[in-house]
Each structure stands twice: as structure tokens, then as C-alpha cells.
Amino acid sequence: MAAAGGLRGHSVCSVTCPGDNGAVDIVTRGFVGRRQGRDPRIPPGQYLERDFPVLSAGPTPRVRQEDWRLDVSTPDGEVTTLGWSDLMALPVQDLTTDIHCVTKWSKLDTTWRAVSVDAVLEAVGAAETDAAFVLVHAEGGYTTNLPLADLRDGRGWVAVGYDGAPLTPEHGGPVRLLVPHLYLWKSAKWLSGLELRREDHPGFWEQLGYHAYGDPWREQRYVGD
Numbered sequence: 525m526a527a528a529g530g531l532r533g534h535s536v537c538s539v540t541c542p543g544d545n546g547a548v549d550i551v552t553r554g555f556v557g558r559r560q561g562r563d564p565r566i567p568p569g570q571y572l573e574r575d576f577p578v579l580s581a582g583p584t585p586r587v588r589q590e591d592w593r594l595d596v597s598t599p600d601g602e603v604t605t606l607g608w609s610d611l612m613a614l615p616v617q618d619l620t621t622d623i624h625c626v627t628k629w630s631k632l633d634t635t636w637r638a639v640s641v642d643a644v645l646e647a648v649g650a651a652e653t654d655a656a657f658v659l660v661h662a663e664g665g666y667t668t669n670l671p672l673a674d675l676r677d678g679r680g681w682v683a684v685g686y687d688g689a690p691l692t693p694e695h696g697g698p699v700r701l702l703v704p705h706l707y708l709w710k711s712a713k714w715l716s717g718l719e720l721r722r723e724d725h726p727g728f729w730e731q732l733g734y735h736a737y738g739d740p741w742r743e744q745r746y747v748g749d
């Protein structure tokens with residue numbers, strides 16, 4: 525079940541993350557902070573990142589657009605599969621949003637091309653369901669869980685482009701999930717399945733002690749936060 529390979533980019537955050545240095549924090553708050561201001565879009569404990577770091581718990585799968593498949597399954601075990609051309613037949617939208625990684629970087633105003641999860645659920649006839657949770661599956665075995673409600677109403681996206689170009693393999697191309705209001709580990713790269721479930725089931729990082737929900741504004745990094 526676990527994704528293969530080491531935990532690249534996910535050594536213990538409290539030791540290795542910039543922005544986690546108490547001394548720097550104090551200086552920022554007490555002196556620099558008041559003059560420079562702090563962007564209110566950056567959640568507590570996060571720092572502003574201008575690059576786009578790659579964080580993958582394993583090797584990068586190479587999936588061609590024409591080979592990409594998304595299996596959407598219902599709690600009763602009905603599976604509907606979408607391919608690339610099915611996805612492209614749905615409304616593709618441009619969106620700008622902020623993203624927040626639990627390793628403490630946040631990136632503002634990132635631009636994506638994506639289909640809403642609403643449109644995907646509609647297309648596979650799963651919009652009406654008694655499922656309350658989703659276990660998201662990715663090529664390579666990565667999984668992550670979240671309430672279905674958090675993917676609805678334009679809050680969850682099936683992304684195919686980033687910054688004016690097709691999504692690169694490193695960032696989850698050809699297709700990744702994007703759930704900007706939760707920590708970015710919920711945004712599964714190389715999306716391969718949406719398993720609609722009545723009960724919650726912890727995914728890869730969630731089984732390793734990360735928070736079941738992961739709201740950056742409430743700093744829900746680990747179980748118990």
C-alpha cells in the first residue's frame with residue numbers, strides 16, 4: 525500500500541525546514557515584521573516560497589496523456605473510468621490560488637488549468653452519492669484521504685496545466701489533484717483514482733501520523749494538532 529522509495533523531501537520538518545527557526549521568527553515578528561508586514565495570505569508557521577519545490581515519496585511515474593485513466597468508484601463498488609479525451613471534453617478552467625505544503629512553504633498566486641471535481645463527478649454519474657469521504661489514489665501507490673465535501677463546490681480540481689504549460693511529470697503530470705485549501709499532500713500527483721467511501725480511511729501520510737484533515741489555517745500538521 526505504501527508508495528515505494530524513500531521519503532525524499534520529508535525528513536523531519538522541525539529540524540530541516542526554513543521558517544522553523546525560532547530565532548528568525550522572533551526577529552521577524554518583533555522588528556522586521558512590523559515594517560515589512562506579513563502577507564495575510566500566508567498561514568501560521570509558513571514562509572513564502574518563490575520557487576516550486578518538488579516533493580515526491582518515490583520515483584516519478586511517466587504517464588502519457590493517452591494512457592492516463594481515472595477510476596471513480598462508488599461505495600457500492602461501481603467503477604467508472606475516464607480517459608484523457610473524456611476529461612478534455614469537460615470544462616477546463618484557469619484558476620489562480622495559493623498553495624501550502626506541510627514542510628512550511630507557501631506559494632502565492634499559482635496559476636493552473638483544471639477541471640473541477642464537480643464536473644468529473646457529474647460526468648461519471650457519481651454526483652449524487654451517500655459517500656462522505658474520498659480515498660484518492662495515485663500511480664505508484666500513493667493515497668490520501670479527505671471528506672468528499674472538500675472536493676465539491678469548486679474546492680477540488682483535477683489539474684492538467686501549471687503556469688501556462690502542461691503539468692510536468694515532477695509536479696504530477698499529466699493529471700494531478702489540486703485541493704488548495706488543505707495542505708498540499710492532499711493534492712495527489714499522478715491521479716489515478718477517486719474512491720468514494722462511506723467511512724474515512726487514512727492515506728499514505730495520514731497513516732504515518734499526519735493529520736486526517738490538514739487545514740493550514742489551523743496548523744493541522746500531525747495527528748492531535
Ligand SMILES: Nc1nc2c(c(=O)[nH]1)N[C@H]1C(S)=C(S)[C@@H](COP(=O)(O)O)O[C@H]1N2
Nearest residue numbers: 577578579580581625662666695709712713
Ligand atoms: N502521488 C503523489 N502525490 C503527492 C506526493 C507524493 O509523494 N506522491 N507528495 C505530496 C506532497 S507532500 C506535496 S507537498 C505535494 C508536492 O507537490 P509538488 O511536488 O508539485 O510541489 O504533492 C503531494 N502529492
Ligand SMILES: [Mo]
Nearest residue numbers: 579625626709
Ligand atoms: Mo508536502
